[in-house]
Amino acid sequence: MARIGNPLSFTPLPVIIVTSVTYIALFAALLSVHLTVPHYPSSTPSGINLTQAWTDLEVITRSFHPYNSHANDHVRSYLLSRVKQIVTSKDLGSDRVEIIDDTVSNTTFSSGNTTVYFEGTNIIVAIRGSQDNEPFWPEAQQPLLSPRPAKNGGVLVNAHYDSVSSGYGATDDGVGVVTILQLLSYFTGSRNWPKRTVILLLNNGEEDFLNGAKAFMRHPISQVPHTFLNLEGAGAGGRATLFRSTDTEVTKFYKASKHPFGTVISADGFKKRLIRSETDYVVFSGQLGLRGLDIAFMEPRARYHTVEDSTRETSKNSVWHMLSASIATVSGLASDTSSKFSGSGRQGPDRRVDAGTGTDAVWFDIFGKVFVVFRLHTLFALNVTLLVVAPITLIALTVALSKADKWYLFARKKYVHGPDDDQAVQLNGWRGFFRFPIVFVATTAALVGLAYLVVRVNPCIVYSSPFAVWSMMISGWFSIAWFLLRGASAMRPSALQRIYTLIWMFLGGFALLIYVTILAQRDQIAGGYFVMFYFAAIFFAVILSYVELFALPKKTDYVARFDSGDTSTRRNSEAPSRPLTGTTGGARSEDRPSMDDDATETTSLLRGDRRSFARYGTRRDSNSETAQQEERSGPQSAPMQVGKAYLGEQEWSGKLPSWLWIVQFLLLVPIVIILVGQVALLLMSALYQTPADGSSALLIYLAFAALTILLLLPTAPFLHRFTYHIPTFLFFVLIGTVIYNLVAFPFSRDHRLKVYFIQQVDCDTGVNTVSLTGIDQYVQKIIRELPSAQGKHLNCSTPDLATRKELKKCEWRGLPAHVVPKGAAPFNNKTYADSWLDYSIARSNKANEASIRVVGQNTRACRIMFDTAISDLAVDGAVSDPSFNATGDKGSREVRLWHREWSQPWNVSVTWDGDVNSTLSGRIVCLWSDANTGDIPAFDELLHYLPIWAIPSKLSDGLVEGSKRFKV
Numbered sequence: 001m002a003r004i005g006n007p008l009s010f011t012p013l014p015v016i017i018v019t020s021v022t023y024i025a026l027f028a029a030l031l032s033v034h035l036t037v038p039h040y041p042s043s044t045p046s047g048i049n050l051t052q053a054w055t056d057l058e059v060i061t062r063s064f065h066p067y068n069s070h071a072n073d074h075v076r077s078y079l080l081s082r083v084k085q086i087v088t089s090k091d092l093g094s095d096r097v098e099i100i101d102d103t104v105s106n107t108t109f110s111s112g113n114t115t116v117y118f119e120g121t122n123i124i125v126a127i128r129g130s131q132d133n134e135p136f137w138p139e140a141q142q143p144l145l146s147p148r149p150a151k152n153g154g155v156l157v158n159a160h161y162d163s164v165s166s167g168y169g170a171t172d173d174g175v176g177v178v179t180i181l182q183l184l185s186y187f188t189g190s191r192n193w194p195k196r197t198v199i200l201l202l203n204n205g206e207e208d209f210l211n212g213a214k215a216f217m218r219h220p221i222s223q224v225p226h227t228f229l230n231l232e233g234a235g236a237g238g239r240a241t242l243f244r245s246t247d248t249e250v251t252k253f254y255k256a257s258k259h260p261f262g263t264v265i266s267a268d269g270f271k272k273r274l275i276r277s278e279t280d281y282v283v284f285s286g287q288l289g290l291r292g293l294d295i296a297f298m299e300p301r302a303r304y305h306t307v308e309d310s311t312r313e314t315s316k317n318s319v320w321h322m323l324s325a326s327i328a329t330v331s332g333l334a335s336d337t338s339s340k341f342s343g344s345g346r347q348g349p350d351r352r353v354d355a356g357t358g359t360d361a362v363w364f365d366i367f368g369k370v371f372v373v374f375r376l377h378t379l380f381a382l383n384v385t386l387l388v389v390a391p392i393t394l395i396a397l398t399v400a401l402s403k404a405d406k407w408y409l410f411a412r413k414k415y416v417h418g419p420d421d422d423q424a425v426q427l428n429g430w431r432g433f434f435r436f437p438i439v440f441v442a443t444t445a446a447l448v449g450l451a452y453l454v455v456r457v458n459p460c461i462v463y464s465s466p467f468a469v470w471s472m473m474i475s476g477w478f479s480i481a482w483f484l485l486r487g488a489s490a491m492r493p494s495a496l497q498r499i500y501t502l503i504w505m506f507l508g509g510f511a512l513l514i515y516v517t518i519l520a521q522r523d524q525i526a527g528g529y530f531v532m533f534y535f536a537a538i539f540f541a542v543i544l545s546y547v548e549l550f551a552l553p554k555k556t557d558y559v560a561r562f563d564s565g566d567t568s569t570r571r572n573s574e575a576p577s578r579p580l581t582g583t584t585g586g587a588r589s590e591d592r593p594s595m596d597d598d599a600t601e602t603t604s605l606l607r608g609d610r611r612s613f614a615r616y617g618t619r620r621d622s623n624s625e626t627a628q629q630e631e632r633s634g635p636q637s638a639p640m641q642v643g644k645a646y647l648g649e650q651e652w653s654g655k656l657p658s659w660l661w662i663v664q665f666l667l668l669v670p671i672v673i674i675l676v677g678q679v680a681l682l683l684m685s686a687l688y689q690t691p692a693d694g695s696s697a698l699l700i701y702l703a704f705a706a707l708t709i710l711l712l713l714p715t716a717p718f719l720h721r722f723t724y725h726i727p728t729f730l731f732f733v734l735i736g737t738v739i740y741n742l743v744a745f746p747f748s749r750d751h752r753l754k755v756y757f758i759q760q761v762d763c764d765t766g767v768n769t770v771s772l773t774g775i776d777q778y779v780q781k782i783i784r785e786l787p788s789a790q791g792k793h794l795n796c797s798t799p800d801l802a803t804r805k806e807l808k809k810c811e812w813r814g815l816p817a818h819v820v821p822k823g824a825a826p827f828n829n830k831t832y833a834d835s836w837l838d839y840s841i842a843r844s845n846k847a848n849e850a851s852i853r854v855v856g857q858n859t860r861a862c863r864i865m866f867d868t869a870i871s872d873l874a875v876d877g878a879v880s881d882p883s884f885n886a887t888g889d890k891g892s893r894e895v896r897l898w899h900r901e902w903s904q905p906w907n908v909s910v911t912w913d914g915d916v917n918s919t920l921s922g923r924i925v926c927l928w929s930d931a932n933t934g935d936i937p938a939f940d941e942l943l944h945y946l947p948i949w950a951i952p953s954k955l956s957d958g959l960v961e962g963s964k965r966f967k968v
Contacts, residue, residue, distance in 0.1 A: 009658040010498075010646070015721040018662060019669075023715075026673040033368040034681045037239055038259045040320035045327065047186035050316055053178040056082060057319065058311055060161065060177060061168040067205045067898070068165075068861040068958065069930035075161055079202055080123055082181055087125075090188045097188060098136070100124035103900060105218040108878040110888040111209065117875040117908075119900040120215025123161075123202040126224070127187050129154065131337060132197045137220035150354065151342045153226030154197035155333045156290065157183060157326065158213065158280055160206030165929035166757070166939075166954040167309040169233075171297040175240075175314065176231030177202060179323045186327060187334070194334030199225050206280055208861075208957045211898060213283035217351055218879070226341040226355035227333050228292030229326060232279045236303035237314035239368070240322040241682075243294040244270055244281065247358020248375045249340055250291045253332035254363075257325040260371035263364040263682055265527035266298075272525070275686070276693070276803050289352035291341060295325060301689040302463070302751050305953045307943070362526040366674060376526050383517040383532050390510065390539045397546040405554040408652065409496060414559045425559040428650055432494030436504040436716060439484045443477050444709060450476055450738070451701035457742045459697040460775065462704075464751035465744065466688040469701065472737035473708040475730040481712070482719050482727040489720040495645065495653030498661065499545035501717040506542050509535035530675040534710070537671045541664040541717075551655050558652050661718060668714045680707040691775065692754040694806035747949035753778055755946075756804070756955035759817055759938050761962045763833045770814025770938045773799050773807050773955055780810055782950050788814045788941055801955070815937040817960045819928035820857040836962040837862065837926040843968055847916045850968045854897065855905035856926030861958065864895040864908060866922040876907040896957075921967040927958025936960055 008014055040050055059078055065071040080101060087097050102122045109116055126136060134148045159176030163169025180200050186192050199221060203212030216222050227250055232243070242262030245251040254260060269275045281294035297318065303309050343354030360376035401407040411429030450472060454461060462469045489497060513535045516528025645654040687700045747753045755774035761767070770788070772779050780796065783789045789812045796810040820836050837856040844850060856862045869891030886892075891913075897906045912920050931939050936959050942952045 006658055008662050010661040010718075010721060011658075012721050012723050014662070015718050016723065016726065018665060019715060019718060019722075020726065022665070022669055023673065026670060027677065029367055030674070030677045030681060033261075034239075034685075037237070037315065037317040037321055038368070040316050044320075045186065046191060047189040048182050048323070048327075049185070050320060050323075053182050053319055053323070054311075054316055056178045056181055057170060057174050061163075061170045061174050061311055063932040064165055064168060064930070065161075065163050066165040066929045066957075067162045067208060067211075068859060068927055069932065071930065071932050072162055072204065076121060076123070076204065079161055079177065079181075083123060083125055083184065083202075086181065086185050087188065090185075092188060096128050098126040098128070100126070100219070100221065102215075102219055105215045106877055106879060107211070107214045107218050108875060108886050109214055110886055110892060113869065113888060113890065113893040114209075114896060115873060115886055115888070115892040115894070116209050116211065116214075116896045116898070117878055117906070118205060118209070118211040118215055118896075118898040119877070120212060120218070121204045121900050122212055122216055122219075124216070124219065124221060125184055125200040126221060127184070127194060127198040127200070129194050129197040129334065131195045136197075136224055148224065151339050152197075153341050153353075153355065154199055154224045155194070155330055156199045156201060156225035156228035156284065156292070157231070157330055158201040158203060158216075158228060158284065159231040160203045160212055160280065162204050162207055162212070163309075164207050164305045164954050165931055165957075165959050166952055167305045167307060168311075170310045170314050171233035171236050171318070172304065172309055173206070173231065173233050174311075175233060175297070175319050175322055178319065179231055179326050182323055183326060183330060187330075192331070194331070195337055196334040197224055198330065198334055203280065205898065208898070209896065210278065210280055210283050213280035214287070217283070217288055222288060222351070223353060225290060226343075226353060228284045228290045229329055229333070230279060230281045230284060230292065230294045231322060231326065232281075232294065232296035233309075234277065234304050235297045235299040235301060236309045237318045238297055238299055240295050240318070240325060241266065241298050242363070243267065243279070243296045243298075245293045245361055245363070246285050246291040248361035248373060249358045250293060250333070251361045251363050251373050253336075254293055254295075254325065254329045255371045255373055256328040256332050257371065258328070259321060259324065259368050260365040261321075261368050263527075263678060264362055264529065265679055265682060266686070268525050268527040269686065271523075287352070289355055291355045291358055293329060295322065295329075297322075299685040299689075300751070301686075302692070302754055302951070306752075306754065306951045308752075308951065360524045360526060362529045364529065364675070364678065366678075376520055376524060379526065379529055379532060380517060380520045383513055383520065386532065386536060386539065387510070387513060387517065390506070390535075393539075393543065394506075394546065397543070401546065401549055404550065405556055406549050406552050408549060408552060408555065408650075409499070411555065414555045416559050416562060425562050427555065427652065428494070429496065431492055431650070432488070432497035433500045435485060435488045435497060436501040439481050439716070440504070440508075442484060443481045444705075446476055446480050447473055447705035447708060448702065451698065451705050453738075454701055454741050455698045458744070458746060460691055460746035460753075460778075461741045461744060462688045462697070462700055463691060463746050463753070464748045465741070465746070466684050468737050468740055468744075469688075469704055470684075470708070471733060472741055473704050474712065475734040475737065477708050477712050478715070478719075479727045479731040479734055481716060482722055485716070485720040486722065486724075486727075493646070493648035495649040495656060497720055498664075498717040499542070499548075502538060502542045502545055502664075505538050505713065505716070506535075509538050527679075530679055533671050533675055537668045537714075541668045544660055544664050544667075548656055548660050551657055552652055553655060555652075665714075665718060672714045673711065676707065676710045680711060683707065689751070689754075694804045696806070745949070747778075749948050752949055752951035753782075754951055754953050755779055755782060756807075757939055757942055757952045757959065758955040759814065759936065759960045761817065761833050761836070761960065763836055763962045763964045766831055766833045768813060768816050768833075769811045771809050771811040771955075772942075772952075773804055773809040776808040778950070779808055782947060783810055783812065785947055786941060786945050788812075788938065799955075804955075815941060817928070817938065818935045819859075819930075819960050819962075833962065837924060837964060839924045839964065839966060841966060841968050848912050848914060848918060848920075850910055850920060852908045852910065852924075852966075853905055854908070854924055854926075855903065856962075857903055859926050859928055860899040860902050860904070861929070862897045862906065862924065862926040864897070864910075864922060864924055865963075866893050866895075866910075866912075866920065868912065868914075868920070869893050870910045870912045870920070872911040874909045919968055921965070923963045923965055925961050925963040927956075928960040928962075929954075929958045931959055 060075045063071040065075045083099055102124055105120045107118050134152050159180050160173045161177050184200055187194050187198055205211035239261045244267030279294055284290045341355050343356040362376055362379050363373040365371050408429045411427045413424035413426050415424045512531050516531045519525040645651050691697045755772045759770045792812040794810045794812055796808050799809040840853045842851045854862050871891050872887055939959055
C-alpha cells in the first residue's frame, strides 16, 4: 500500500502548488485594486447627490475651457450660479457662509527667467466653523495683517476649473470641481457642520503657470486656513491616488478614507524632480506655508490633456472615489481643534502662514483597504535597528551552532579521530554556496539584454502593451533562473541550497538597506520603506534556516558512524556526482526499489550500480572483505540514525525538518508581492506612456527589469524544487512575448500616441507655420496623413522646450487661422494677420528705461520676449508683492501677461542693464487658445485626419501664437 507523503514537505508538488497559488492570488488582488474602481454606494451621506455631481461634470466639460477662451467664462458663470443655488437652498446667512466672487486679486511673480502678471477670477466660498467667531480679515482689509489668533486655523479645499486648450478637463480637473460643489452641500448641512472654517476654492488659471493659486494668495482670506486638500487629475478616470503630503500629522486624516490608494514613492518622484509636471500643491505648501495633501487621478497618461479627458472616459465610481476620500479627510481636519497646525502665530511680510512644523511621513495602502502611515524618523530607527540586530543575531546563532557542533555551513570534511586519520569524512557543506550569485548575475544580464533589445528594435511597445513587457520580463527571469538552479541541483544536490540563497539575499538586502537608510536621513526620501520590510522578511527566513540546523546530528556523532576501518565507505558516503538513476528531483530515496539483496547472475543489469546508494546518502558494505572485517571486529553498537535525505543530498541532512520551508515562504513571499507589487504597478502607471513626453524609453524597461527581479527573487530559495512543467510553459511565454514586443505596432485606439500642436504666425510678414512635436519616426508619418501637408516641405528640428528635447518638432505651411473677426479689427491699412496685435514703445528720458503698451484682439494673454534679460519691470494694475520677486535673481527674458477682460491693453515699464545707448529688442507675442469656434482650422484638421492611433495635445499655453518684432 502506497504511503501518503507529507503535503507540506519540501518536495516538488507542495512547492509548486504553494508558490503558484500564492503568486497568482496576490497578483490578481493587486491588479484588481489597481485596474478597478470601487462602486459608488446605493445611498450616499446626507447632502451628497452623485446624480447632480455627474450633471455638473457634463455641463462644465461640454467644450474646451482654458483661461484664454470664452467657454471659460461660461463655465465660471455656471459654477458661480451653482454655488449660490446650493447656499440659497440651505437658507443660510452671510455670517455662516460667505461667497467671494474674486475679480480683484492680481499677482506678479517670477519663475526662473520668466515673469508672470496675472489677473485672477477665482470663486471662493467660506463656511464659518462652529467654533470660529473671529473675522476673516480686518475691516480695512489690510492685505498683510491678520488679527486672527494662530490657533484659529481653517481648512482649504482647492480645485481648478480651467482646462487645457486641447482637452475637456473631465478629470483635470472637472471631478475635483464637482467634488467641491458636493463638499459645499455636505458641510452646510446641520449634521455635518465643521468646527473649523472650511475655505472652498475654485481657482482659474492652474494650467498655465499655477496662476489661480498664486492669485488666491493675494486675497486676505488666504490667511485663514492652516491645512489644505488639493484635488487634481493627470489621467482619465480610475482611482484618485494620494500624490503627496507635507507631513505625517496631516496624512493621518486621509487614513479615514474607506478606499485609500497611493504610496509615498509618488511624493519622492516629485521631490527628486522625476515627475516634470506640477500642481497647486506647491503654491499652498511651499509659498503659502500650509500643511496638506495632494490627491489626483494619475492614468492613463495618453488621455491626459487630450479630447479623451472626457466624461466618456471616467465614471461615477471615479467621482465617488475622490469625493469619499475628500469627505473623510476634510471632516477629520475640520474637526481637529488642537494646536498641532497653529505654529507660533507669527506672520511675516511675505504672507506665508505659520502652520507649524510636521514630521516627514511614510505612507502606503494595502489592497486599497488599509492605509499605513508613520514617521520617516521611525523608518530610519527601524532600519538602523535591523542593520545592527540582524548581523549580531546571525553571529550569535553561528557561535551557538559551532558550540553545538552542528555548523555544517561551509564545512568541507570532518575527521573521525583527528587530523592524523588517513581519510576524512566528506561533509560537502560548501556545496551550493556559489549558485545564487551566478544565477543572479545571469538573470539580471538577461533582463537588461531584453531591455536593450526592445529599445533598439521597438522602443515604444510599452506605451500600449505594458503587460506584454511585464510578461516578457517575468517569464524570462523565472525560466532562466530555474534552468540554472535546477540544473545545478540535479548535477550536485545540496541540502543547503535554500539557506545559501537566503544568506546571499540577506547580504544584498543589507547593502540595499544601508543605501535607503542614508537616503532617508540625508534626503528625506521615504520610498525605500519596502526595502525595510523586504529585508526583515529575509532576515527572519534566514533565522529559521539557522534554527533548522539545530535539528542536525552533531558532526562528531555523524562521522563516528564511519569508524569501522571501511575506507571505501568513508570515501563514498558523500559522493558528489550526479545520481545515475531516478526521476526529476521529485522522488525520495525511500520511494525507490530496495537493492539490499545480493546481486547474482540473474540480477538485471538495469537495476543500477550498488554504489548509487552511497550517492543518495545511504551506507553500504562495499564488498565481502568489509563484511569479514566487521565480523572480526566483534559486536558493534547500532549506527546512529540520521533520517533519509532528499534525493542525492548530503546524508546528514535527513534530520532537517521537511516542513519549515513553508513558514519561510509565507514570511517572505506575501510581504514582498504586496509591497513591491504595489510599487511596480504605480511606477508602471507613472512611466509606461511617458516616451511621448520625451522621457527615456530605456529607463522604463530597466525599471521593469529591476522590479521583476525584486518581485521574483523570493522564489529563488525554493525554485530548484520545481519540475520542468511550469518553467517550460513560461519559456514559451518568453519566446512569444519577445516576438510580440519586437514586431507589434506600439500604439492603438485605446493607447494613442500623443503629439503636440502649435501654430505660429509672423504678423510682420504673414508667414504661417503649423508644427507637430512628437517621437521622430512617427510624427512625420502622422503629418503625411494631413491634406494641408501634402507635398509640403517639412522642417524638422529639436523643440525649444527643454522638457521636449528628446522629441522632434516638424513644421510646414499649414491652414491659416481666423482667431480675430475680420470686421472687428480697429486697425487701418493693415493685413489681417497684422491686425491681430499692436504695440507701442516709448523710451524714457532715463537711461535704459522704456514703456511698452501691448494689446491683442480677441485674447487676454500676450507675452513680451526679450533677446537680453531685463533687470526690473512694473505692470499697470500690479500690486507690490513681497512674497514674489518680479524678475528673479538673474533678470527676466520673458513677461507673460494675463487679463481677466478681453482685448484690453497692458502697460509695462521695463529697465535693462548695459551702456546708456544700449538697445532692447525682442518679440511681442499674443495667444489664442479657443478651439471651440472653428477659428483654428489647422487644429480641426488634425482632429479629423489624425490616424486612429494618434491624438493631439497642446504644446504651449496657446494653440496659435502671433508675433511681431520690436527694438528700442
